[in-house]
Amino acid sequence: MAQLQRSPLAPAGFPVLPAIAGVTLATGNSGIRYKGRDDVLFARFVPGTTVAGLLTRNSMPGAPVTWCRANLARGSAGALVVNAGNANVYTGAAGDRAVEETAAAAAKIAGCVAEDVYVASTGVIGVPLPAEKIAALLPALGNGEGDFEAAAKAICTTDTFPKGASATATIGGDRVTIAGIAKGSGMIQPDMATMLAFVFTDANLPAEVLDSILREANDRSFNAITVDSDTSTSDTLLAFATGRAGNRHVSDPADPLLDEFRAALEAVLVDLAKQVVRDGEGASKFITVQLGGAKDDLSARRIALSIANSPLVKTAIAGEDANWGRIAMAIGKSGEPIRMEAVRITIGGVQIAANGGLDPAYREADVVPHMKGQEIEITVDVGIGDGRATVWTCDLTHGYISINADYRS
Amino acid sequence: MAQLQRSPLAPAGFPVLPAIAGVTLATGNSGIRYKGRDDVLFARFVPGTTVAGLLTRNSMPGAPVTWCRANLARGSAGALVVNAGNANVYTGAAGDRAVEETAAAAAKIAGCVAEDVYVASTGVIGVPLPAEKIAALLPALGNGEGDFEAAAKAICTTDTFPKGASATATIGGDRVTIAGIAKGSGMIQPDMATMLAFVFTDANLPAEVLDSILREANDRSFNAITVDSDTSTSDTLLAFATGRAGNRHVSDPADPLLDEFRAALEAVLVDLAKQVVRDGEGASKFITVQLGGAKDDLSARRIALSIANSPLVKTAIAGEDANWGRIAMAIGKSGEPIRMEAVRITIGGVQIAANGGLDPAYREADVVPHMKGQEIEITVDVGIGDGRATVWTCDLTHGYISINADYRS
Structure with missing residues (x-):
């Protein structure tokens, strides 16, 4: 098995860990x-x-x-x-x-x-x-x-x-x-x-x-x-x-x-x-999905995971594309209760979608610098309750395919 | 948007379709x-x-x-x-x-x-x-x-x-x-x-x-x-x-x-x-998952989809690797009832796993020609009932990443 390259998202080094008595x-x-x-x-x-x-x-x-x-x-x-x-x-x-x-x-x-x-x-x-x-x-x-x-x-x-x-x-x-x-x-x-x-x-x-x-x-x-x-x-x-x-x-x-x-x-x-x-296989971006306004915390977790697991969302982020349409799709496919006309989607602090459509004030150029960074923040409110959850994931890149199509060979 | 290359799995041509009166x-x-x-x-x-x-x-x-x-x-x-x-x-x-x-x-x-x-x-x-x-x-x-x-x-x-x-x-x-x-x-x-x-x-x-x-x-x-x-x-x-x-x-x-x-x-x-x-984005292999022995047909469908959707299974097939361990993982993660010691996994007609482990008669060379083909057949029996389902999917390749990291640009 070939030596894999250190993840670009790796911390600078291993932390100093104290000995544990016993x-x-x-x-x-x-x-x-x-x-x-x-x-x-x-x-x-x-x-x-x-x-x-x-x-x-x-x-x-x-x-x-x-x-x-x-x-x-x-x-x-x-x-x-x-x-x-x-x-x-x-x-x-x-x-x-x-x-x-x-x-x-x-x-x-x-x-x-x-x-x-x-x-x-x-x-x-x-x-x-x-x-x-x-x-x-x-x-x-x-x-x-x-x-x-x-x-x-x-x-x-x-x-x-x-x-x-x-x-x-x-x-x-x-x-x-x-x-x-x-x-x-x-x-x-x-x-x-x-x-x-x-x-x-x-x-x-x-x-x-x-x-x-x-x-x-x-x-x-x-x-x-x-x-x-x-x-x-x-x-x-x-x-x-x-x-x-x-x-x-x-x-x-x-x-x-x-x-x-x-x-x-x-x-x-x-x-x-x-x-x-x-250290996610092939990861080039670290993604935080913050989900609020869900029916309850479990529902929030499910919606956040639906976003975080969507191959289309993950590849869009790999391509540095703030493709909020795919985020909307992933919210919808979760099957969890939401209020479509109240859904808000924010990426890197830039509100993109609100009230069931594109925010008229949104300009794609505003979010481009964030998408080029290594830390991507997706914040979603689904507008029906107080449930919230945070989920962490990474993007889906050619590296994942390379690692997993070759792992056993 | 660049013109995409015709899928290698495409049929020879469009069929002759009859006009429909009315x-x-x-x-x-x-x-x-x-x-x-x-x-x-x-x-x-x-x-x-x-x-x-x-x-x-x-x-x-x-x-x-x-x-x-x-x-x-x-x-x-x-x-x-x-x-x-x-x-x-x-x-x-x-x-x-x-x-x-x-x-x-x-x-x-x-x-x-x-x-x-x-x-x-x-x-x-x-x-x-x-x-x-x-x-x-x-x-x-x-x-x-x-x-x-x-x-x-x-x-x-x-x-x-x-x-x-x-x-x-x-x-x-x-x-x-x-x-x-x-x-x-x-x-x-x-x-x-x-x-x-x-x-x-x-x-x-x-x-x-x-x-x-x-x-x-x-x-x-x-x-x-x-x-x-x-x-x-x-x-x-x-x-x-x-x-x-x-x-x-x-x-x-x-x-x-x-x-x-x-x-x-x-x-x-x-x-x-x-x-x-x-025509699955980036597909290079057409995969049929036949699932039998499940509690009921719905359970069989869920297990088959768990296999068909697993990124690790799909990338293994892209790499022409009969990685039945990943199939076992995907069966298990479905959460559906199975009897582990009775699970059988067959690829391309070659029985690989049975009775909770590798079939002693299995030789990887036997399945290699099948894995190199375009049509992959995965047959699984989970050993508890009569439920069955067939699911069709494709492999996960660099092509999928390329298409989806660039779609909007």
């Missing part, structure tokens, strides 16, 4: 698919670490997704093993055995039960995963605090840059830290999480509380992005809380003591989710 | 958008002609769609006016006036009431339609039987070939003839009809009977195709029956006397629908 990270090369780069991430957690997660709703999930789903109710985690290059999806009973073998090998090293080992895989679908190569690698990996940048790189496939984000918050006066990494650039319209994202915190949180906060933050981050409307078979978002910050115990997710942590977690997930879009 | 066709150039080609079709019908139609469910419909919807309940038609180059969509009150002006001008010539004039427009969205140019053109147009090929050409926009089909049937021993034309190549996932299709027959049929048979045939033709998942604001399918064949009156759409006509109409619509796919 988490050790190690990476290595399994030899399964990639040469000359690490392709396995092995994270270990101190005893008492809680876990929450969201997994793809795709009904042909990978074996690791099925494994994680079965174990999440336990709420406890001892280790995480991620491999890139082979998704272990649609691999039948052999796929389940590969996960079990991986978990058993990791459990032995981490000193926990196999059910406390979380496993995620990304890459090619339908090819048996030689788990023995992972099992053989794990004992050789180091045991230091580790390096989030190396971890983020080890889980990449067609990604053109590693993705990381962090934030801090206080809970009842105690400072807690959150660090997260993600990967993904195609097959992206998470139905509940992106392809792979892992968040680590030293906060002391019961698994149910972590779960509740994670779901909420996921809804406004990974569930609000789309690259190509294709929902992966491997989408996995896991959050691990080691408790090492020693903050006061909180048992109710709605407790105001958690407000700051909630905001910080959402900020990390939004940051990671946007990075996934910025 | 229908006259004329075409001309309005000067609205195109130079050097006809862009207006004017069809007139003898008194007593019945009509049925299906119109887009897009909630931002064009003014002509709104006009047709309001008048279809009358069941009678005197004329049809179609223009290409301007869709008269999202044009506010001026759009409604443009339709009224067009209908009034046509009614005067056809000798019918304005409400019996059907109007359809296709082309750019959001630009006011200068209906006076159409009104000025109509009186100058001829009055002969007309030429379906010229009619099919006059309604084209980004189409690279005109589309026509015909069939005959008997009703109670009397021979009836059906001829149809269509246009469309992008913004194609009809929610109930393709962009524009018009069918003419000399059959003697009450409007309610025609409507019932048309809906059924539409479901298995235009509702079974997709190019890019974008549902147009102008989708219109109209069928006109002049009654000139003089066949026996039939008042029940389920009457077996109509069996042959029903099959003939479906054949014409399927033929036209497939031609629309063959």
Whole structure:
């Protein structure tokens, strides 16, 4: 597979991420698919670490997704093993055995039960995963605090840059830290999480509380992005809380003591989710769709996704064309309630359409400089209610076709 | 707008279409958008002609769609006016006036009431339609039987070939003839009809009977195709029956006397629908997705459309890659009930996946010749029931991006 060029929308560099007390990270090369780069991430957690997660709703999930789903109710985690290059999806009973073998090998090293080992895989679908190569690698990996940048790189496939984000918050006066990494650039319209994202915190949180906060933050981050409307078979978002910050115990997710942590977690997930879009296959423009005036927030999300997923809207933006007619089409095809004569469409702050037609004051020249930029802002009001949503996506270019017509070859 | 190259999937030539007794066709150039080609079709019908139609469910419909919807309940038609180059969509009150002006001008010539004039427009969205140019053109147009090929050409926009089909049937021993034309190549996932299709027959049929048979045939033709998942604001399918064949009156759409006509109409619509796919923007492969074993036919349709609309599946086929993993992903993301361990995926008659994994007998070399061809057959069984559906689509290529990133410029 040819080395892909770094996305023009990539951030300047990988952020400085703080170590998380209670988490050790190690990476290595399994030899399964990639040469000359690490392709396995092995994270270990101190005893008492809680876990929450969201997994793809795709009904042909990978074996690791099925494994994680079965174990999440336990709420406890001892280790995480991620491999890139082979998704272990649609691999039948052999796929389940590969996960079990991986978990058993990791459990032995981490000193926990196999059910406390979380496993995620990304890459090619339908090819048996030689788990023995992972099992053989794990004992050789180091045991230091580790390096989030190396971890983020080890889980990449067609990604053109590693993705990381962090934030801090206080809970009842105690400072807690959150660090997260993600990967993904195609097959992206998470139905509940992106392809792979892992968040680590030293906060002391019961698994149910972590779960509740994670779901909420996921809804406004990974569930609000789309690259190509294709929902992966491997989408996995896991959050691990080691408790090492020693903050006061909180048992109710709605407790105001958690407000700051909630905001910080959402900020990390939004940051990671946007990075996934910025690495959208072939992306040359980062697009924000802000939808208001819908019946409710869910309806707003659906209309925004209809715009963000429309191949005609995405190609128009690739062509730097403020083709609001296609936006109007995409609003209409969503099937959601709207009031056509009240619909307003604004691009880059320039109102283009209002009252069921072109704004008489609109001059195309006004929006041209915005369309030539890398950050495109589409704001739509559908004129019937208070529902609102923000969705992030990228344009559809020749690069997407090139990457995806050649991926396996 | 540059002349587009004829689709590699185009039929050898326009079929020979029979004249339909009671229908006259004329075409001309309005000067609205195109130079050097006809862009207006004017069809007139003898008194007593019945009509049925299906119109887009897009909630931002064009003014002509709104006009047709309001008048279809009358069941009678005197004329049809179609223009290409301007869709008269999202044009506010001026759009409604443009339709009224067009209908009034046509009614005067056809000798019918304005409400019996059907109007359809296709082309750019959001630009006011200068209906006076159409009104000025109509009186100058001829009055002969007309030429379906010229009619099919006059309604084209980004189409690279005109589309026509015909069939005959008997009703109670009397021979009836059906001829149809269509246009469309992008913004194609009809929610109930393709962009524009018009069918003419000399059959003697009450409007309610025609409507019932048309809906059924539409479901298995235009509702079974997709190019890019974008549902147009102008989708219109109209069928006109002049009654000139003089066949026996039939008042029940389920009457077996109509069996042959029903099959003939479906054949014409399927033929036209497939031609629309063959002219899909940038298409290099014609793809048939046959879905079986679903909960019911609707579920089968949804899964088939999920496969047919997946950008990853479509780009893989463009790259001549039998990437069944992406087909598995698209089955799973549909959200429809399936039994993963019973799913079978066959491409070009070669079984690739079965029992939840790769078929051990599968060799990629076996399917390579099929992938290099222009006609791709994907057959999927999801293993839970008897529901089945067939959907036709095309691949996603650099051509689609080129056409749509440049359309307005």
